[in-house]
Amino acid sequence: MKRLALAVLLIASISVAQTLPSRPDAQGLAPTKNTTVNPQIVIPAGTTVSLALTNPILARSAKVGDSVYAETAFPVAVNNQMAIPSGTYVQGQIDTLIRPGWLSPHAEFQMHFTKIIFANGYTIPLNGSDGVGVGLPTAIPDDVIAAVAKPYVLVSSTSDVLLDNGSQLEMVLQIPLRLDAAKVAAALRQSNPGLPDQFKSATRCRPIPGSPGSPDTVIPGTPGTPGTPDIVIPGAPGMPPTVIPGTPATPGTPDTVMHGSPSTPYMPCPAPPVVTSYVKLQNYRETFQIAARVQLSGKSLSAGSYQAAWRGPGFSTQVDISQNGNPVVSVPARVVILNRKSPADVPGTQADSGGTISLQSLRFAGQNFALYFDQAVAQSVP
Secondary structure, eight states: OHHHHHHHHHHHHHHHHHHSOOOOOTTSOOOOOOOOOOSEEEEOTTOEEEEEESSOEETTTOOTTOEEEEEESSOEEETTEEEEOTTOEEEEEEEEEEOOOSSOOEEEEEEEEEEEEOTTSOEEEOOTTOGGGGTOSSOOOTTBOSEEEOOEEEOOTTOSEEEOTTOEEEEEEOSOEEEEHHHHHHHHHHOOOOOGGGOOOOOOOOOBOOBOOOOOEEEOOOOOBOOOOOEEEOOOTTSOOEEEOOOOOBOOOOOEEEOOOOOBOOBOOOOOOEEEOOOOOEEEEEEEEESSOEEETTEEEOSEEEEEEEEESSSEEEEEEEETTEEEEEEEEEEEEBSSOBSSOEEEEEEOTTSOEEEEEEEOBTOSEEEEEOTTOOEEOO
């Protein structure tokens, strides 16, 4: 009987143990579930990537079409996941160059970037004309430059370097980029970012110290002689006196002066180039037409003629839309650089599943830029 009771008790204890929840860990926390990492990383359009030049841009030889070599100076993360580690290589090309002058001590560049190369060799071509080429399901207009930088550099016209090693630029991604998370993680393990002080200046200018010069050297001349007067011997009565001529005076020789060398001023090198924020702000005002009613961040715009005004040339701005001088809506926008001028005014629209048409972008005739609107935030103007 005792054995039977013991067996029943054992079976009951096993049954209870199977129904109890798992024990917490040693710290009193329930076991964490295995988290899965997203196999793809999408870097949104408008993301800014800090770069440091690894090759200088020299004043004498720099020209449009030259290659630009840099590496990322600061990592890029998306949703707490590393996307581009520091030290990742970036290659680009100079599109436009305005050199410094005597009255304008600054240089201006526009660069587009062609590829990103990770430490493990994983390469992303930056090709704005093919959305599939960067792993995106939606085609991207072929006039959009994938990644661009417009550095504004304070630099003397006498400097031999326009952009030095280590100069930091901001590359703006104008299209979304989709990356393979596993390849990025492998690159992260191999990345070895350099430190800013490891960049050596490429300038060949060396300061020239000034000299005080040397004084004149004076060699004294010889003094002259006063000469001797005539000697007069009186003659006998009725006879003239006898005159013995004296010696004439002789002039001396002047001092000889050997001129010393003049002093030379100290010749410093020009100040190093400094990349700074763009200071040439400009007011933009463009007119565009809408053929049918569209929505712009919750505001309905009927067919007609409108004006868009903003202040640039930054990549992010606030655009004020008006009609016949009356404010309609103020909306954030990205200024997107194009690789060619638009032949006509082109409003870009998109219809949602319910048939509502939204205004996504604006291109303007004769301009090589477009406005892309942030549909999430807008401020209506009564």
